[in-house]
Amino acid sequence: MQYMLLINESEDAYTGEDGARVIEDVLAGHMKMIEKLSASGNHWSGNRLREANTATTLRYENGGQGVVHDGPFAETHEELGGYYIIEADDLDSAIEWARMIPIPGNGAIEIRPVWPDED
Amino acid sequence: MRTEPNRALQEARPQVIAALAAHLRDIDRAEDAFADACAAYLETHAAPRSLEAWLIAVGKRKAIDAIRKENAETRAIEAEAAVHPKESDMGEVIAFPDPIPDERLRLIFICCHPAIALEARAALALKVICGLPVVEIARVFVTSEQAMFQRITRAKAKIHDAGIAFELPQPKHWGERLEAVLLTLELAYTVTYQDAAFARPGIDSAQVSDDVERLSRMLAELCPKEPEVLGLAALVILAKSRDKARVDTNGVMVPLSEQDTGKWDVNRIESARDLLHNAARYEQPGPHQVMALIQLTHARRIYDELVDWDAIVELYDALALMRPSAIVALNRAVAIGQRDGAAAGLLEFEKLPSKKLATVRTYHTANADLQRRLGRQSAAIAAYRRALDLDPAPAEKRFLELRCAQQQPG
Numbered sequence: 001m002q003y004m005l006l007i008n009e010s011e012d013a014y015t016g017e018d019g020a021r022v023i024e025d026v027l028a029g030h031m032k033m034i035e036k037l038s039a040s041g042n043h044w045s046g047n048r049l050r051e052a053n054t055a056t057t058l059r060y061e062n063g064g065q066g067v068v069h070d071g072p073f074a075e076t077h078e079e080l081g082g083y084y085i086i087e088a089d090d091l092d093s094a095i096e097w098a099r100m101i102p103i104p105g106n107g108a109i110e111i112r113p114v115w116p117d118e119d
Numbered sequence: 120m121r122t123e124p125n126r127a128l129q130e131a132r133p134q135v136i137a138a139l140a141a142h143l144r145d146i147d148r149a150e151d152a153f154a155d156a157c158a159a160y161l162e163t164h165a166a167p168r169s170l171e172a173w174l175i176a177v178g179k180r181k182a183i184d185a186i187r188k189e190n191a192e193t194r195a196i197e198a199e200a201a202v203h204p205k206e207s208d209m210g211e212v213i214a215f216p217d218p219i220p221d222e223r224l225r226l227i228f229i230c231c232h233p234a235i236a237l238e239a240r241a242a243l244a245l246k247v248i249c250g251l252p253v254v255e256i257a258r259v260f261v262t263s264e265q266a267m268f269q270r271i272t273r274a275k276a277k278i279h280d281a282g283i284a285f286e287l288p289q290p291k292h293w294g295e296r297l298e299a300v301l302l303t304l305e306l307a308y309t310v311t312y313q314d315a316a317f318a319r320p321g322i323d324s325a326q327v328s329d330d331v332e333r334l335s336r337m338l339a340e341l342c343p344k345e346p347e348v349l350g351l352a353a354l355v356i357l358a359k360s361r362d363k364a365r366v367d368t369n370g371v372m373v374p375l376s377e378q379d380t381g382k383w384d385v386n387r388i389e390s391a392r393d394l395l396h397n398a399a400r401y402e403q404p405g406p407h408q409v410m411a412l413i414q415l416t417h418a419r420r421i422y423d424e425l426v427d428w429d430a431i432v433e434l435y436d437a438l439a440l441m442r443p444s445a446i447v448a449l450n451r452a453v454a455i456g457q458r459d460g461a462a463a464g465l466l467e468f469e470k471l472p473s474k475k476l477a478t479v480r481t482y483h484t485a486n487a488d489l490q491r492r493l494g495r496q497s498a499a500i501a502a503y504r505r506a507l508d509l510d511p512a513p514a515e516k517r518f519l520e521l522r523c524a525q526q527q528p529g
């Protein structure tokens with residue numbers, strides 16, 4: 001199966017006093033994870049996303065054309081900061097990968113199965 | 120011998136469903152296959168040496184028949200190959216693997232996966248593993264049958280769509296997964312205990328609490344080296360041991376300290392004591408063991424005719440460290456009120472977070488009891504009324520009304 005790991009993190013963590021150090025630590029954490037993913041032969045992909053203030057959301061209510069809104073969809077204090085798409089045999093393996101994603105401060109990783117081709 | 124075939128089928132269910140689910144990797148198919156196999160058993164005169172093995176073999180065949188029916192004829196062979204990669208002869212019902220592998224733990228871990236909402240986990244485990252009717256599950260969770268059915272359906276869909284594994288997790292992942300199982304059973308225990316203690320007229324609540332006890336014992340049998348699992352089983356069994364003493368012949372709730380120990384089930388008390396004794400050997404105390412020890416200390420009244428409140432206060436102290444909560448603090452205050460008298464109890468009671476506990480019925484009944492013992496009748500009446508406002512079930516309602524009526528407003 002493929003799973004999408006959505007990285008919801010607080011952008012403030014990167015802009016604070018020791019933001020530069022936090023960025024460095026988090027990048028190192030991602031590099032470590034990427035090395036492990038690649039070494040395991042996992043066909044993964046992923047990206048860092050621009051800040052949430054660059055986000056635009058199309059919101060749909062009862063179908064229709066969809067209304068363009070400024071900002072991200074998440075109604076939490078965290079912003080979607082990036083994602084991975086990874087291969088995993090099952091949810092627990094996906095959770096295990098997700099736990100390797102560094103999160104400074106508060107945050108959440110949403111784990112969503114990618115819709116399989118054959119369904 | 121085919122005495123009581125329905126009961127035998129009910130007893131065989133967990134093993135058979137678990138084996139079928141592990142084999143078919145689909146809980147719905149496993150439930151259908153089990154139902155079909157049971158129907159077949161009731162129709163035949165077969166008297167297999169192992170009913171479980173017979174049902175598993177027939178169930179597998181019925182599942183293949185069902186898949187064949189669903190698929191176009193040309194795809195049937197693929198389906199058979201996919202579901203039975205290793206079995207060459209599907210018509211063979213006589214050759215059973217012996218002993219049949221026990222897959223019950225796998226199924227428990229699937230139904231109680233932490234990615235499923237807690238309440239849905241408990242419902243799923245009771246429905247799938249024990250075969251408890253949805254209407255019964257809905258009743259103890261105080262919801263409609265339809266809503267409960269939807270919840271169970273959603274949970275099954277999550278297992279399928281989110282890719283919850285049908286494999287037993289590796290032991291290194293047991294911590295979190297077992298914790299989820301324990302929480303599930305604890306919730307099931309809590310709702311059934313409330314339900315059973317406050318039985319509503321005309322409803323037999325024993326079925327649900329029987330199944331919760333069955334699941335807890337099953338888990339203890341499957342994980343004999345997990346002390347918290349043994350603790351939880353002991354806790355559930357001890358609650359069950361008091362089933363016959365909880366409500367009197369007039370349908371009035373009897374508080375634990377006033378229950379007739381002659382109506383307690385001494386066999387259950389002893390089996391819980393043995394479980395806790397085994398758990399203690401691992402020297403890994405945990406909240407379920409402590410909660411069970413508190414209940415066991417109450418149960419010892421059957422031998423000693425009195426309650427060791429010193430021990431109970433100490434156990435609540437330990438529990439408050441492991442799992443601090445307003446409810447634990449409340450129970451601790453009540454225990455102090457028994458050990459040191461109502462005045463000391465009230466002092467402890469007044470330290471409790473009153474806002475947090477305002478909607479908790481036992482908070483007001485505990486207050487009422489302390490006030491009553493101190494002879495402060497008006498305060499007691501007020502507290503009983505607050506408890507009565509929080510929708511107690513009939514047996515408790517009658518008890519509170521009686522107690523309230525015995526007070527004279529000053």
